[in-house]
Amino acid sequence: MAALDSRGILREIGCAMSLLIKNGEIVTASERFVADVFCEKDAITRIDRNIRPPAGTEVIDAKGRYVFPGFIDPHVHVYMPFMGGTTKDSHESASQAALIGGTTTLIEMICPNRTDGALEAFELWLGKAEGHSACDFSFHMGVSRFDAGMERDLREIVQRGVGSFKVFLAYKGAFGVSDEELFKTLSLARELGVVTTAHCENADLIQALQARLLAEGKCGPEYHYWSRPPVVEAEGVHHLMTFAEMTGAAVYVVHVSCEEALQEVLRGSARGVRVWAETLIQYLLCDKTDAERPDFEGAKFVMSPPLREKRNQDVLWNGLRKGFVSTLGSDHAPFDFKTQKAMGREDFTKIPNGIPSLEDRVNLYYTYGVKRNRIDLHEFVQTASTAAAKIFGLFPRKGTIQPGADADLVVYDPAYRGKISAATQRMNVDYSAFEGVKIEGRPHVVTVRGKVAARDGKFVGERGRGQFQRRERGGYG
Amino acid sequence: MAALDSRGILREIGCAMSLLIKNGEIVTASERFVADVFCEKDAITRIDRNIRPPAGTEVIDAKGRYVFPGFIDPHVHVYMPFMGGTTKDSHESASQAALIGGTTTLIEMICPNRTDGALEAFELWLGKAEGHSACDFSFHMGVSRFDAGMERDLREIVQRGVGSFKVFLAYKGAFGVSDEELFKTLSLARELGVVTTAHCENADLIQALQARLLAEGKCGPEYHYWSRPPVVEAEGVHHLMTFAEMTGAAVYVVHVSCEEALQEVLRGSARGVRVWAETLIQYLLCDKTDAERPDFEGAKFVMSPPLREKRNQDVLWNGLRKGFVSTLGSDHAPFDFKTQKAMGREDFTKIPNGIPSLEDRVNLYYTYGVKRNRIDLHEFVQTASTAAAKIFGLFPRKGTIQPGADADLVVYDPAYRGKISAATQRMNVDYSAFEGVKIEGRPHVVTVRGKVAARDGKFVGERGRGQFQRRERGGYG
């Protein structure tokens, strides 16, 4: 079998053997029943009881297991140039880690600098992923400035299937946009019907606070928090709400970490702003004290916005359960502890930000959400898969289980018991922030478009089989 | 065929002929695809393409039509004693109206007075419905006082399958509960895992405002609003949030009408209160000026909380779209204009409250929601069916389309064009608040547990076939 890829190049795609998943308990955002799922080529073609497999069909016994739609991670960094080097994961390692953990589609941030061309950046990122990623993928197109050339590029990039933008209110001078550019970006986004995702922290304020802390000799990772306290994040969200209201654009606030920021999302919502909030698995399970661990151990937990006081976890769980936090992402950012995090040993502002968790997001969320009764199975699927598919225009090809949908399926074993460890993870980083943490469930089999890609913690799929997913208007419905 | 009903009496139930709905576009809260639905006895048994019907199967062509799960109205009054008389609808007329309009399950309020026994009231209401209702039904058990006898009754009623309570903070002296009783009711509800629905207006305040208005000679229907302004409703919600927080109970605020009240729901949510909000079709489409129509015409639009200023409609639509308003109900309360509403001609406080809309809820919501692009098809199904099923413990038997679920299906014709009129409605009331309003869609076929009950605006089902639905914990998951 062969097909044209996004550049028109002929590629071999997955063989046509059919697949039958038998007797699993199918769980989607709004259904739950026991049946068989039959897949032909890339798609689910039948869901019924007692489907008899044609000859040559691979049959998977899902009895006593859940069958979930493939999970979607809406917020991932794989390739990211950084101080002369890059992040540690390649698309090969990252996509395999994703699949082992049940994530069948990821949306990567394209993060050009202010001086880069957007189209050029898109081509660069697409080239890094295509032919290397084993899972399906899409991109949020980072907008790091706005001028006539950028507008032209963005229009073309949207045409080519990237139905969402990303802006940084933070990281001034590098990735961030001015208010004038923000207004123009949102206006264009509204015209084109694409969602704009936004990192909401005020960059100038952070720089000023960093400078003040360093000047006071406060250089350790525990001071990272104080350079970006909750009020800085809430300020960013409030700012975005104003611009979204004035432009009519639909916006998506990435990595909401605390009640203060969420309150601003709710205040915006209540006056009609079209806004979704994302939180991250890290904020649900780690807290401010982790970044205060002695001996630079805290650096493993440095991310932005920072880990918050523990009381925020209840607020975020409640938000996920009630739907006013729409999605759960990982903000995967794979930096090594020994060689990369270590660059900030004398100066917390030089610690690369991020806590790798692409591989563990789903299992941790299942264990500490569903098993601890904080969310139910439908809320689990909704926030870790379906909502992202709907908001970002992948639905119903992705994000649910129905005839005609891509056969991205996770046969999940709720009986599995294990622990997370850097020693056994597929992510190409030298530590895990969740070292030793127990998980109570794991994907038994993971399929991408009808083909088994991971089984019981191992990647067993085909390298580079992942496809770029063209996306449409999504949340604009 | 025969079965035991809730009292153990043998009843004939629907014949066993199978049903096949072909080629419709199946839409649930999180799926959308074209397929056939095959139903045997009461249940959906298969969903697949190209199902070949066994002999004797009734086949319905759904090509070009949507197939929705049967809609659920979570807030209905059918039988209600009132000033020596009662409401105009019987369970026969109400259930047929519901089915014509696409509602296959309704949850009725049992509204005993403070002096009535709860178990006795439950038996009374059940007896009124059973054998008369053509659609399935359940009840919210009204709690109008709380003492040892009431507690005993409530425990038994929950055992018998009524998994939700209803309290009135308003209507003091008749249906309302004191704060002490409210605390005890919520504490019991939490223990038993049932949701408490609440009418949130402060009764004493309303009585005082009514007395003041009447003393000032302000007696017309246009003054109803001023006896229950937004602040009275917001006060009620705020009060409930406090009691829900202190008891840990899950609560459901019925008929939220305005931004002020919704803001209190959101403030409660953000600090972790387990609360859902319901709004009504009337609040989305009518406003304060309707109740100000001259010549007592306004009385047709008197309900509580009152119709609000038009600006609130945007807030409520946005809430339904974003999910912080969970459900859409009708608060159906069938009083005639000429003989019943007229009792308040000299005194607005004597106008029976309510705007009949059980029959029209779904069509109006589809027309002015989906067709006007305020909500998408999935949000439509979610808020008019699935959410109520989940919150009130009917899911997944009701509220979705999946193998094993009850075959409650609505084959919906989006090409239909028509107008609402009292002259043609099945509800047994002498007027329609929506007289002349256009609708752009209507159920072509409505089935209840596998049997066609309504077709193209006519009831064609079996009288009294509706079954009492035992419900479990619901929202407590």
Place this chain on the structure above:
Amino acid sequence: MAALDSRGILREIGCAMSLLIKNGEIVTASERFVADVFCEKDAITRIDRNIRPPAGTEVIDAKGRYVFPGFIDPHVHVYMPFMGGTTKDSHESASQAALIGGTTTLIEMICPNRTDGALEAFELWLGKAEGHSACDFSFHMGVSRFDAGMERDLREIVQRGVGSFKVFLAYKGAFGVSDEELFKTLSLARELGVVTTAHCENADLIQALQARLLAEGKCGPEYHYWSRPPVVEAEGVHHLMTFAEMTGAAVYVVHVSCEEALQEVLRGSARGVRVWAETLIQYLLCDKTDAERPDFEGAKFVMSPPLREKRNQDVLWNGLRKGFVSTLGSDHAPFDFKTQKAMGREDFTKIPNGIPSLEDRVNLYYTYGVKRNRIDLHEFVQTASTAAAKIFGLFPRKGTIQPGADADLVVYDPAYRGKISAATQRMNVDYSAFEGVKIEGRPHVVTVRGKVAARDGKFVGERGRGQFQRRERGGYG
């Protein structure tokens, strides 16, 4: 000299000798300058530099000292029947303690039970004070029910010069009012132009929480907090705001203890409710952990609302400085530790509520407010004297220093250093919650209507010289 008292009985009043306070730094809410103050009979007659005293004038050297207007304590309990006994202070001891501490006028709560006649209660309280109190005094008239007789009594009591009401939303069944009574009380208050002071906690909720705690074996003083958490107080304030808005009445929230409650005051203010907030010296200096002291020591710190988490202190100080908390009171409630607080040794709900502080309020406020730079001298005078005089209709007779005003003056010595101790206090209670706490300032001389009543920590005045202060509309302007 003689005059008629409030009952028309001839009484000797203060001798006519004139008084000259020389060279003090006069500080009012909006002035600050060095001058002499000359007083004749009851009043200030001149403020000028270099006033030459007529013969027979008592001259006080105030050089290097402040001259403040006499402080006003707007919230005091002296006489209060309690479980067969009463509070420990008499009007004699309480008024002398007040004067020693710089308070020249106090407003006492009249707290009748629901069954008492209001006029009868007023006469009772007036009789207790008149002829016994050395400082001037007025009352807030407690309204513990509302019916025709009560209305008649209240109209007469207002006529007789009690220009404010007091309601309890808490203490159901004893002092509290129903919502219907609240509405009527506020409506009457508005008609008569009197301010209604309110204790804002929901009584039913407290009783339910108390019962739950006791049932769980949580009987110590540390559980008092949990029977009245911040949400209970905020609920009470929110409730009052609604009723004040609906009636147009001016209200005064006594003893605001926490941010949650203050936020509700601010939300009410911003939508136009005429509301003032009072806080207490205890909330500024003590916190929740005091009531958790071991060996029943915590009982000394049991009051309602309870002492809160320390973070609230900043909020309250900021409110006093910025004026959105208007007044500082003591809520003096003199119960002995050994014989009275001890009644709650097995059951915190039986601990009499209150922390005696009538004598210490001003010195503590000066020391930890002015000296610690949290408020300036004008804000000090404004919140501890002037604001209460204005709100409650004593101004400009009381609350400021001007020709014609009563010569209630505090010559304050900022050089004094000392400690608070039960061993040396005049209040008739066997402990001090502030035992050992340092004060940095103390009244050198305190005058009441032109006569020296206290000097350097000793009462040197005339017993029973205090007069009942007839008050007018006050805050209604």
Place this chain on the structure above:
Amino acid sequence: MAALDSRGILREIGCAMSLLIKNGEIVTASERFVADVFCEKDAITRIDRNIRPPAGTEVIDAKGRYVFPGFIDPHVHVYMPFMGGTTKDSHESASQAALIGGTTTLIEMICPNRTDGALEAFELWLGKAEGHSACDFSFHMGVSRFDAGMERDLREIVQRGVGSFKVFLAYKGAFGVSDEELFKTLSLARELGVVTTAHCENADLIQALQARLLAEGKCGPEYHYWSRPPVVEAEGVHHLMTFAEMTGAAVYVVHVSCEEALQEVLRGSARGVRVWAETLIQYLLCDKTDAERPDFEGAKFVMSPPLREKRNQDVLWNGLRKGFVSTLGSDHAPFDFKTQKAMGREDFTKIPNGIPSLEDRVNLYYTYGVKRNRIDLHEFVQTASTAAAKIFGLFPRKGTIQPGADADLVVYDPAYRGKISAATQRMNVDYSAFEGVKIEGRPHVVTVRGKVAARDGKFVGERGRGQFQRRERGGYG
């Protein structure tokens, strides 16, 4: 008499004749009594009854009149370069208009462009005022950028007695500061103990909205509002609150126009931000519909923030009464209608902003505030004089009546009845936005440092007698 001015130049100052104001009702923020005020040289020296004037004393009969402290306008523009021309008032005309209207001290904004030197600008403005202004004056030092040179200049300017800064979040590219500069300005302000006043609107957003409106052909003055809706102002205030909280600086929000902005001030206050709010007489009396008057008449009412919906007036009056709006200013900006406002006839963004009202502020505030019972006399003095003196470090030399204070007095005639008209005003502009508006009160005599400067609507003082007022830390206490 002669004295050294701020540059060390010898100048003639007011003659030394003494002044006696007899029998007026003296009203300060916290006193009210009938007495005589005796002034010698610049100062009040005695306040007493029956003062006998030495020979040569000018005696003014104030019987039946109020004696207020001279009013202070905290927000005035006199000199302002503008599109090649300037504002119409000189310091001569402006100061005389101020005095006629009862304002004895004004604080003018120094508004340098980003390219101007700060010290140079200060000298320029000082030179314009000194020798020309008949009333006393001070400045807010505009900070339009922040670098090492600016910091040096600001330190010197503060040393020279300008104890407050002014920043624009709006007017990007001209007067506005970046967030980095804002942080540094506030940090310096905190170090130096000066208050920072701020114009809170987001400049980029306004530019974008202006461009969009013009592109849509919306060019008339009625569109000015839509280029700066309430959300833009609220955004600015929210932004400032964040920066004030992070730096600990004390801030003063100029010209708060609406509830949305005031709510952000209150939210900041409640979490401890040291913030004051100012509103303007225009917002209390005019509204959005004024700027919608036909035939370009609306241009007379174009100012920023724009006039708002009428409902905001109640909120602002309530704020002034309750003290959470601290001051009332005029934001006087004298542009002619025919030659200057007319420049925006084809394009509302070219209409010079401002509604001249320096002369009318006090009379309008008295008439529509005190006489209409919205504020009392003390609140009137507090918000129109005393509060500004305290916040900006002029107190107690200005802002009250006490021995030693400057003899800036307004003998106010409450019996006067008249109308405002451009034909009779002293301000040098060709229209009045208040043409024909009735006033019920007017200054009978106005003195500046002991000398009569205005009488019954006429300037009768000495040109150029006004002195630059060195100011200290003010609000930092």
